[in-house]
Ligand SMILES: Nc1ncnc2c1ncn2[C@@H]1O[C@H](COP(=O)(O)OP(=O)(O)OP(=O)(O)O)[C@@H](O)[C@H]1O
């Protein structure tokens with residue numbers, strides 16, 4: 001498995017698509033969490049509103065700011081990462097090449113998952129780090145005091161962010177294994193995250209069964225986890241449908257299920 | 273299955289797709305240590321499918337196979353097998369060198385072997401270019417280099433000269449011959465008779481999923497026959513039938529075609545002349561592998577659908 005992991009890391013590190021996804025995640029998170037609020041602050045016409053907006057960009061809020069986008073756009077990007085890195089192995093036929101090198105299918109698979117887990121962690125840490133940097137820059141420029149959340153809180157934020165993105169990432173990977181490609185998984189995944197989940201959210205206040213359904217959806221649980229860490233419910237995708245612990249457990253359950261389904265498909269089916 | 277010198281053995285290996293297609297139909301073949309075995313058959317015959325089964329990529333519908341004494345796909349047999357199946361499938365965004373580094377990591381072989389493998393296929397000076405920018409022949413060479421990384425006991429090469437220009441074909445055939453000259457065993461598929469004739473010791477002929485012959489190149493070509501031009505023809509025919517039996521004598525184009533070992537030509541000549549027959553010409557007719565192949569595969573443009 002370690003051999004596969006290092007091979008996988010070599011591929012990911014050199015893969016332009018992986019860097020593009022990282023870059024897009026970073027740019028989007030900075031734009032939505034800091035650039036837009038900061039512009040709003042500069043142009044706000046009443047003082048109290050301006051003050052409130054400015055406070056939202058301060059270091060004390062950098063955890064919810066950093067993971068605010070995870071249920072939606074960062075999630076979609078993580079899903080794309082999973083779908084691209086697995087799906088392209090089918091497209092290029094390289095899966096068969098690596099499957100006759102030596103390791104068993106399951107150890108190749110474990111190496112792939114481990115590499116994705118590391119890549120997702122790198123994305124999460126980069127978003128947090130850049131957020132901290134931007135936030136302290138804004139605070140310094142406004143001569144505001146910098147109150148950082150305690151380290152344990154930061155660690156919890158990173159772990160939760162990783163859990164959310166990893167769940168989406170393995171969903172992408174699972175779809176890629178099932179459909180043996182990447183186009184369909186990306187399409188379906190994005191429609192799910194940005195379309196289906198939103199429709200259920202709209203229907204939830206109107207229909208009882210939609211509300212019950214809503215509490216079980218992966219995106220909704222991701223949103224609830226963010227909300228439990230202080231994310232404002234004015235952020236798209238963030239909600240308080242369930243409490244934080246339950247949300248985390250549901251996300252773990254989804255991730256494990258996706259991992260197992262993909263393993264089953266890979267183990268059983270022919271590699272062509 | 274098999275003794276210690278049988279590297280690959282299949283017994284009634286079968287792969288069906290759906291109910292209509294039998295890609296590989298009860299194939300039983302044996303590849304022995306040290307030989308270059310040619311797996312010869314037309315397009316769609318089932319060569320690639322068989323090789324995929326030997327590598328554990330696809331599961332047989334029925335039948336069994338063993339590779340280096342283990343079930344196909346077992347890590348211990350894979351560790352000693354180098355393969356190139358169909359088009360070389362490598363990462364387009366990586367350089368040739370990085371592709372081999374990826375393969376070396378999966379295979380668990382030291383990166384120190386990469387330079388030698390690149391050298392063998394003549395790609396050393398292009399190894400830092402991206403795989404996507406390689407020509408078809410260069411891709412093929414890199415695929416062969418990847419197959420060589422494990423310094424494998426058994427090389428499984430699926431149409432390795434595909435896409436190469438004539439000079440490249442000669443290079444690669446020489447390379448395969450030299451690789452297969454010692455203890456190393458090569459299982460190579462091809463639809464080109466000339467190729468198999470040049471580099472293989474033994475041949476398995478596959479057509480529409482069935483292994484229809486397995487033998488040495490010489491055996492496959494056949495013992496050949498003797499062509500005799502003699503006068504009077506009818507008299508000569510009778511004498512030949514007395515000697516060989518009626519079923520081994522035919523007349524084509526006023527020429528006798530005798531189903532006899534060319535080594536017996538002198539004796540037959542003596543017999544005919546002794547019977548007062550004027551023998552104008554007597555020569556061996558050797559079938560080319562091509563004729564043998566076409567006769568065996570009996571191609572009517574059909575495939576393994578039925
Ligand atoms: N995944 C598949 N699904 C359905 N049919 C398949 C599949 N793979 C192969 N076949 C069929 O099995 C038969 C044998 O194919 P195979 O690729 O083994 O032939 P081949 O001898 O390698 O031919 P070629 O010289 O063209 O490479 C063909 O009829 C092919 O269409």
Ligand SMILES: [Mg+2]
Pocket residue numbers: 319320321358430
């Ligand atoms: Mg083929």
